[in-house]
Amino acid sequence: MRRTWKNPTTLIGALLVTVLVVLAVIAPLLWDEAATRFDPDSINAGSSAAHPLGTDALGRDLLARTLVATRLSLELAALATAIGASLGILLGVLPTVLPRRTGRFVVGVVDALVAFPSLLLAMFTAVIVGLGAQGAVLGIGVALAPTFARITHTLTASIAQADYIAAARMLRVPRLRVLTRHVLPNIAEPLILNLTQAMGGALLGLSAMSFLGLGVQPPSYDWGRLLFEAFGHVYVTPVVIVGPAVAVTLAGVGFTLLGDAFAKAASRTPQTAGTVTATKAEPATEAPEEDAVLEVRDLTVSFPGGVRPVRNLSLTVRAREIVGLLGESGSGKSMTAAAIGQLVPYPGQMTAARYRLCGTNVDTLNAHDRRKLLGSSLAMVFQDPTASLNPALRIGGQLAEVATVHSGATKAQAHERAVERLAQVRIREPQATADQHPHELSGGMRQRAVIAMGLMGTPQLIIADEPTTALDVTVQREVLRLLREVVDDSGAGALFISHDIAVVSELCDRVVVMYAGRVVEELSVHQLATEAAHPYTRALIGSLPDMSTDRTRPLDTIPGRQPAPAEVPSGCAFAQRCTLASDRCQVRPPLVELTPGHHAACWEAQ
Structure with a gap:
C-alpha cells in the first residue's frame, strides 16, 4: 500500500474523491440558497461575474446547483453500488451452496447478463419499476450486479480448493457455514476495494439515466438532471453545460483511478488444493x-x-x-x-x-x-x-474446531486443548499464539x-x-x-x-x-x-x-x-x-x- 500511495494516479484519484466527499458535506450548507433562488432578470444567462457558469431557465445559479448536486449524486451512486454489490455477491456465491447442476445454471445466467449491455439493462429495469430516482438507482444496481457476481464467483472458485476448505468439507461442515466462515471472509478485501471502482461506474450510469429523463425528477436534481435541463440551451449559451459535465467527468475519473490502484494493490494468487472424493x-x-x-x-x-x-x-x-x-x-x-x-x-x-x-x-x-x-x-x-x-481465523479457533467436531468438546475445553497442543509443539507463548x-x-x-x-x-x-x-x-x-x-x-x-x-x-x-x-x-x-x-x-x-564429493567434477x-x-x-x-x-x-x-x-x-x- 505504501508503494500504491506513491503512485501519482493514486494520489490524483484520492484527491478528487476527497474533494467530492467534502463538497457533498458542505455544499448544501453553503450554497443551497443560491442554488434555489429565482432570478427573473437572469434567465438562461451566460457566464458573468455573478454567475460564472450561467443560469438555468429560472435564473438559478448553475455553479451553486452543480456543487449542491454533489450530495445527491454521491448518495444515489452509493445506494446503487450497495444494491449491485449485494445482488452480485449473492449470485456469485450461489454456485458454492447449490447442487452442481443448479450452480452451473446460475453461472450461465450470470455470463449472459455480463454480455448484455449494462445501460440497456438499467434502462429496462427503470422502465419496469418506474421513472424517478428510485427506478434509476435500482436499474443501475441491477446493471452492476452481474459484474460483482462474476468477480465473486472467480474469487470463490480460486480458494474453493484450499486445504482448509477441503478439510471443512471432509468434516461435513454445512455449506452455508463454509461460505460464511471460510469463503466470504477471505474474499472480502478485493470485493470491498472493487466497490470504489463500481462507485465511479454508478455515478456515470445514474448521470446517463437522468440525462435521458429516466432518473431524478424535478424539483430534485443531480448532475445528470442538470445536464438534461441545460442541453436545450447548449447551442445558445454553451457554458451552461460545463459545470455538470466537468463534475461527472472528474468524479468518474477519481473513483476509477482510486479503484484501479486499490485493485492492483490487493491482487494475489490464492493457493489451491484438492477436494474430497469417495x-x-x-x-x-x-x-x-x-x-x-x-x-x-x-x-x-x-x-x-x-x-x-x-x-x-x-x-x-x-x-x-x-x-x-x-x-x-x-x-x-x-x-x-x-x-x-x-x-x-x-x-x-x-x-x-x-x-x-x-x-x-x-x-x-x-x-x-x-x-x-x-x-x-x-x-x-x-x-x-x-x-x-x-x-x-485465529490459530486457536482453527485448532479448537477439530476437538469440537470430532471429540464433542465444548468451546472452552477445545480452546484449552488447543493451547496445550501449541505448548506441546514447543511454541513459547501458546496462549498468545492461539489469539493470533x-x-x-x-x-x-x-x-x-x-x-x-x-x-x-x-x-x-x-x-x-x-x-x-x-x-x-x-x-x-x-x-x-x-x-x-x-x-x-x-x-x-x-x-x-x-x-x-x-x-x-x-x-x-x-x-x-x-x-x-x-x-x-x-x-x-x-x-x-x-x-x-x-x-x-x-x-x-x-x-x-x-x-567427500570431488568438487572438480x-x-x-x-x-x-x-x-x-x-x-x-x-x-x-x-x-x-x-x-x-x-x-x-x-x-x-x-x-x-x-x-x-x-x-x-x-x-x-x-
Missing part, C-alpha cells in the same frame, strides 16, 4: 498386521482418460516408525498421501485391495464412522502451512501450529507432505526433531514425504522409493547409502553431494525426465533414463524381496 475398494478379510497403523495394498488413483498417477502401491507404516516416501516431483508421492487421507481431487478415484487404518478396514465403514476414524486417528501436515490455515492470525507467525511457527492441529485428536498416523520444503535449514531441523519427538511420545506412525534424501536419511526408519506412480524400492534407512539396488535410487543418492544428474502419468510405458518406467537398461526391461519387473526388509523392482538387481 473411496472404492474390495473388502479385505486378512488379519491386520501386528503394530501396523496403516496398511494399503494395490492402491491405485485414476482419473478419466486413463491417467493413473499412483499404480498398485503397497505400503505399511507401523507404530513409532517413520517411513520416508522418496522420489522426484511427479512420482505420485503427494497423490498417495491424498488417497490415504481421502482427499483425491475430483474427478479422481481411489481403489485399493486393502486399506486399513489402525487395524480397521476403512472401506467397510459408513460415512459417519469413516469421518470419525479419519478425523481422530489421521493427521496431515502439508507443505505450505499458509494454505492449510484459514487466514481469516496465521500471517502474524513465521513459517516455522505456522508449521508447528499445523502439527499441533494434527495432535488435537489422538492420531495414530501422521502424514507429513514435504513439511520443511519452504523453511530454512535451521527451522527445518527443529521441525524434523519435533516430528520425531511427537512420534516417539505418542506412539504414532508417520509417513514422511520428501524428495530430499538428506532429510529422509536423518529422520526416517524405512524408505520407500517411488517412480512414475510405482514403488521401485523399499529398504531400511541404514541400507540407503550403501546397499541401494535400484538404479533410480542409486542415481538419487549420487546426485546428493557430501563432504560436475554433479551427477539423471538424464531425461520422468514420464507423465498418462505416458507410463508397460515395461520398466525408468528404462529410458537407465544406463543398465536391456531388452528385459520392456517387461515391467515385479517388486521382489532381495534380503529381509529389502525389496526392489529391477531385473538387474534380482
Whole structure:
C-alpha cells in the first residue's frame, strides 16, 4: 500500500474523491440558497461575474446547483453500488451452496447478463419499476450486479480448493457455514476495494439515466438532471453545460483511478488444493498386521482418460516408525498421501485391495464412522502451512474446531486443548499464539501450529507432505526433531514425504522409493547409502553431494525426465533414463524381496 500511495494516479484519484466527499458535506450548507433562488432578470444567462457558469431557465445559479448536486449524486451512486454489490455477491456465491447442476445454471445466467449491455439493462429495469430516482438507482444496481457476481464467483472458485476448505468439507461442515466462515471472509478485501471502482461506474450510469429523463425528477436534481435541463440551451449559451459535465467527468475519473490502484494493490494468487472424493475398494478379510497403523495394498488413483498417477502401491507404516516416501516431483508421492487421507481431487478415484487404518478396514465403514476414524486417528501436515490455515481465523479457533467436531468438546475445553497442543509443539507463548492470525507467525511457527492441529485428536498416523520444503535449514531441523519427538511420545506412525534424501536419511526408519506412480524400492534407512539396488535410487543418492564429493567434477544428474502419468510405458518406467537398461526391461519387473526388509523392482538387481 505504501508503494500504491506513491503512485501519482493514486494520489490524483484520492484527491478528487476527497474533494467530492467534502463538497457533498458542505455544499448544501453553503450554497443551497443560491442554488434555489429565482432570478427573473437572469434567465438562461451566460457566464458573468455573478454567475460564472450561467443560469438555468429560472435564473438559478448553475455553479451553486452543480456543487449542491454533489450530495445527491454521491448518495444515489452509493445506494446503487450497495444494491449491485449485494445482488452480485449473492449470485456469485450461489454456485458454492447449490447442487452442481443448479450452480452451473446460475453461472450461465450470470455470463449472459455480463454480455448484455449494462445501460440497456438499467434502462429496462427503470422502465419496469418506474421513472424517478428510485427506478434509476435500482436499474443501475441491477446493471452492476452481474459484474460483482462474476468477480465473486472467480474469487470463490480460486480458494474453493484450499486445504482448509477441503478439510471443512471432509468434516461435513454445512455449506452455508463454509461460505460464511471460510469463503466470504477471505474474499472480502478485493470485493470491498472493487466497490470504489463500481462507485465511479454508478455515478456515470445514474448521470446517463437522468440525462435521458429516466432518473431524478424535478424539483430534485443531480448532475445528470442538470445536464438534461441545460442541453436545450447548449447551442445558445454553451457554458451552461460545463459545470455538470466537468463534475461527472472528474468524479468518474477519481473513483476509477482510486479503484484501479486499490485493485492492483490487493491482487494475489490464492493457493489451491484438492477436494474430497469417495473411496472404492474390495473388502479385505486378512488379519491386520501386528503394530501396523496403516496398511494399503494395490492402491491405485485414476482419473478419466486413463491417467493413473499412483499404480498398485503397497505400503505399511507401523507404530513409532517413520517411513520416508522418496522420489522426484511427479512420482505420485503427494497423490498417495491424498488417497490415504481421502482427499483425491475430483474427478479422481481411489481403489485399493486393502486399506486399513489402525487395524480397521476403512472401506467397510459408513460415512459417519469413516469421518470419525479419519478425523481422530489421521493427521496431515502439508507443505505450505499458509494454505492449510484459514487466514481469516485465529490459530486457536482453527485448532479448537477439530476437538469440537470430532471429540464433542465444548468451546472452552477445545480452546484449552488447543493451547496445550501449541505448548506441546514447543511454541513459547501458546496462549498468545492461539489469539493470533496465521500471517502474524513465521513459517516455522505456522508449521508447528499445523502439527499441533494434527495432535488435537489422538492420531495414530501422521502424514507429513514435504513439511520443511519452504523453511530454512535451521527451522527445518527443529521441525524434523519435533516430528520425531511427537512420534516417539505418542506412539504414532508417520509417513514422511520428501524428495530430499538428506532429510529422509536423518529422520526416517524405512524408505520407500517411488517412480512414475510405482514403488521401485523399499529398504531400511541404514541400507540407503550403501546397499541401494535400484538404479533410480542409486542415481538419487549420487546426485546428493557430501563432504567427500570431488568438487572438480560436475554433479551427477539423471538424464531425461520422468514420464507423465498418462505416458507410463508397460515395461520398466525408468528404462529410458537407465544406463543398465536391456531388452528385459520392456517387461515391467515385479517388486521382489532381495534380503529381509529389502525389496526392489529391477531385473538387474534380482
